[in-house]
Amino acid sequence: MDDSSVPQHFLDTSVLRSLLLGTQVYKQYFESQFTDQPLYISNYVQMEMKRSYLINLISFYFVLRLETINNIGDAITLWSNRFKTSELKAILQLIPQLFSTHQLNFSSPQDKEKALAILGIYIKRFELLLRKKFNNTNTDATACARAQGALNLDLQNAATGLKQFADEFGDVKTCRSKCQIDQFLLVQYPSEIEQLVQIASQLPKNSKTRGFINIASNLKEILAQGAAACDCKRCEKIGDAVIALNAPRNMQLEHTDNSFDYLCPSINQPHYKHPSENQIVTNI
Secondary structure: OOHHHOOEEEEOHHHHHHHHHOOHHHHHHHHHHHOOOOEEEOHHHHHHHHHHHHHHHHHHHHHHOOOOOOOHHHHHHHHHHHOOHHHHHHHHHHHHHOOHHHOOOOOOHHHHHHHHHHHHHHHHHHHHHHHHOOEEOOOOOOOOHHHOOOOOOOHHHHHHHHHHHHHHHHOHHHHHHHOOHHHHHHHHOHHHHHHHHHHHHOOOOOOOOHHHHHHHHHHHHHHHHHHHHOOHHHHHHOHHHHHHHHOOOOEEEEEOOOHHHHHHHHOOOOEEEOOOHHHHHHOO
16 A cells, blocks of 8 residues: 555544543554554644543542542542542543552552552653654644643642642633634634534434534634633533644544534545444444
């Protein structure tokens, strides 16, 4: 096969997360698909991974650090009672990645301190992995300020570094004042967004279309209200659209989410939808 016919792979957050945190079987599936070819992500995709996983780990670190929490098990119980599905998922993915490999006793107060040290190391390594393991396209037309900050962590004083990173990431007012998401959507891609809104208006609402229709609904509000409708919370709701619009057109966008099936064709973005983890694991 001529190398020029092999597409370059640009990863959506769903595939990136699966490569880093999926089951062994699912990781092996992706490795067989990409066979040591270079994999690309963007600063914005990195930011989405930090938002959906890394920030939750840092939050859990501070729950585990509470004086009223005596052991790892209590921290997990409090977390599961306190947070919604996405935050809970982050910690459920963390546990096999981390604590089980160190054979920690979830009931032991002594092992709570070990867990804090191990978690600090894991967070530092994971953030470094995000930046170093994959090729960066170095194109982020949104100029997302949340995507810019790197985690500078002194493990001897982990709490201070983690708090600073989380505070800066969570300062959405300052981050929004520096980014160009409104320019990206309303100046660079207004006709594409109008077309996506139009496509959504003609689709029946079901499990396959729901995600795309919700994205289009938020895009419609941005078109109507302008820059005032653009903030970090809204950007979170339209993340797939931002990733699709900002993806290099000479690369294939790799994803598992249904929304890209509707986002990519109208903007001429090559894409490929992979089977879900559940499909791969249960079909064996």
